[in-house]
Amino acid sequence: MKKTYLSALVLLGSAGSLMAQGVANRVAPSVKDDVTPVILRRSCAAQDVLQAQLAADPGLARRMDAIEAQTQRFVAARAAAQLRGGNTPGGSTGGTTALLSGTVTIPVVVHVVYNTAAENISDGQIQSQIDVLNEDFQKLNADRSNPYPYSGLAAAAPVRFTLASVVRKASKTRSWSTNDAVKNSKRGGDDAWDATKYLNLWSCNLGNGLLGYAQFPGGAPATDGVVMLYSAFGSRAKWPTGTYSSPYDLGRTATHEVGHWMNLRHIWGDDGGACTGSDQVGDTPNQGGENYGCPAAGKSSCTNASTGGDMFMNYMDYTDDRCMFMFSKGQADRMTAVFDAGGARSSFATASGALRQTATASTISVFPNPGREAVSLTLPANADAARYSVRVYDMSGHEMRQARYDGQGQLQTEALPKGLYYISISDGANTSRQRFEKE
Template sequence: MKKLIFSAFSLMLLFSCSNDENANGTQDTAATEAHHRGCASHEIHERQLRENPLLAQKMAEIEQITDRAIAEGRIVNGVLEIPVVFNVLYRTASENISLAQLQSQIDVLNEDFQGINADYNSSNPYNSVRGALNVRFVLDNVVRKSTTKTSWGTRDAMKNSRQGGINPTSPTTKLNYWVCTIGGGILGYAQFPGGSSATDGVVVDSRYTGRVGTATAPFNLGRTATHEVGHWMNLRHIWGDATCGSDLVADTPTHNAPNSGVPAVGHRSTCSGQPLEMYMNYMDYTDDRGMYMFSSGQASRMAAIFSTSGPRSSFR
């Protein structure tokens, strides 16, 4: 098991996987159906760090708050309700996904974060460290807007009405979830705690939102949003976005790289000691049917951001 290393934090902030974008923030290539998970959170966070020299210090302070909140054990009292605003940007009828599909995504988030998903009890070597969070996601509102854009890229244009997008609704008290075609093989991305409220939230392609309607295999069980909301709650990719990197969580094993598809039982890392990888973790890159748990350490880390001194304390 790897040790949480604070000093490594600034070298691996945020998670994402992105393709080159043109100047107006749209992808140069048309959107295509994704066969491998693409998350653009890490690259976007690195861009935000370059654009805002003060963000690194702010993120370091969040790490100190997180460590203290976990150590003190006073995280969240009772069930924390998180209102979700869906901002749907559509060009075609299929992109204008139904209320039923959006509600199915809310259902998935509640199941996955509360640890009541049907596959939660799947037998694996990490059953003893499974974790859950005492939160309840609630569909607060749906904002829809027709657009002529074929793809939005990863420069947050979908979050800005002046660029044809939809401005966030009360981002300090509501989780904004943009539904749109991102392009470039990107399924979704999120903003970590500490970034600008004007761009705070998650973005997920309409084809990978929810588990009914247009939800497309192998990412048709709503787990892309579970992964991205995990980022929004301060979780790193499980491989630490580096070969044998750290995700800053003590009870997850070291991964040499992201996994795809559904790995065979017993898959091991090539890192020191060849630890058995936690490829069923939501913060890996496996297909939706291959991921079904957070660890206890991840749950504590997520809960810490909602503590009275945490970066998302306004949600309490």
């Protein structure tokens, strides 16, 4: 539920972590680091991580304030556009602002940092996690049809996850904490890939009962991404032969943490049960605190009984994997904002061809489409073809340098493999992105 916005420093620093899932009093005492952990309860355990980030980086609070301001502008502009029945603008700066159109492709790099054979999870278990992310964020998950009071608010985010690479790193470290050492090769972990191009996921043996933690937009690029307990990575339902810790074995830890990576807060606002916190989303009910396990239908807190009770089936609560299965429309808007022009993760949309400019989208095109050896650009009248920069990207966002623009309106595509691509055409001020099929 959205309340008055506070600065990121107050909202995040005083509340502790909005990023991590841990478990306090939650690991069976007989369990050691070298065997599959037994997790008894999902909980938050990253307050020290966030406080350390804020203390070490004085500019973080200011950056998060700016990101929140951009998010609120986007959400307000989108609501206004929907009332008018028109297109959904991004940016909200007036004039020819960017539009987020199509799906944002997010290439994922999985860093498997392991000490034992069990921690070196299989490719099948990894792929099962990518599949869960796509289902959950696109509202294609089978359990979305479960009857619940907020089913009309369930929404999809315009994102698609693709597995770009799996990096396996043997380490002498038996158990990792939230100090981000797992993200640093000099400390026994594995370095992040370019955070403007890839979502980095680390799978490792997190100690102290942790399930995972994420970094919000605005943090340092070298530590950007999500860290997860190896036995909470992936889905037993999709890959039964993996290594899992029940009841966190359906891939929802990643859904929750990637939600944070896309700027979602915990649904109860991290206020310690005071009913005064906020997740900065207008359509999530005010909730007294986190929920565990699988609450009974109608479970309520604060004053939300009349609206349907707690939204405990939301991915941003702390219920068991099988009992969380939705994002709300407001959360989907908030996630979309980070990819819009000026958003903290807009580079993913740019690489995907999902951002275009209203000023040029209707005046620039390519033909023939589909094409083979070459395509021609249809440019505005009297336009100088030599001024345009033309780049081609595959559906994962990788630039296809074998496609050559001659500066005279012709793009040579003969060397491209058959398939779908995005052609980005820019004059330095405005950019048009066209979907193109190579025959």
